[in-house]
Amino acid sequence: MANQLFQQAREAVAYANSVASGSANGDQQEAVMKAKNALSSAFANCTDAERAQLREFQQTIETL
Template structure:
């Protein structure tokens, strides 16, 4: 069973990245903030493997 908070964080980061790359339309700053909040929530309740992926997601956000 997948951790729903982890999945939300993954989707939020993907959406923010899509906006940054011009694939989707939207408010980039708002998308990044939502993704950061989702990452923060996911960190509190995840496995070590998920935590490693969340770190990669955070690096993606920092590069936007």
């Protein structure tokens, strides 16, 4: 079974990135905050490989 929190974090980061680039409508600040919360939740319950990807997602969010 796939890690649901990890998937939610990945989707939240993708959405925040889309809002920041203008390809999706929404509040960028709110999207970034939701992505950060999702990343935080996912870190507690994931594998080492997922953690490495979450760190990459975190770097993406920090640049927005």
